[in-house]
Amino acid sequence: MVLDTTETRLNRVENDIETLRTTQAKILLHLDSYSKTLNETRDIADENRQRLDRIENRLKLMDDRLKQMEDRQNEMANDLKRNTDRLDSIERVTLENSAAIHENRIILLSVATSMGLTFEKPGGDD
Secondary structure: OOOOOHHHHHHHHHHHHHHHHHHHHHHHHHHHHHHHHHHHHHHHHHHHHHHHHHHHHHHHHHHHHHHHHHHHHHHHHHHHHHHHHHHHHHHHHHHHHHHHHHHHHHHHHHHHHHHOOOOOOOOOOO
16 A cells, blocks of 8 residues: 555645745735834934924024124124224323313413412302
């Protein structure tokens, strides 16, 4: 009697095919999961890139604004120096004028004394 192994072989082949199909389905599920994760990661990276672009644009605007403020500060410092120099000049001229008036008063008092004149302050008995 010859053993017929054909059915056993067919069962074994069918089991192997079913195992391969199951394994293939699992691999495809993993690939789908990886693909989904990669797509989500790409979308997140794109959103982050857009956010980064907006932040860089804001930073550039802030840098431009800072430069404008620095320029304005320099203008104000120059204006302040010019005004300080002008005030110093006015103060110097005022002191020179005050000294000239005081000197003229002394000269006039000397002239008046030598001529025998007396001076009264206007506006009262002070």
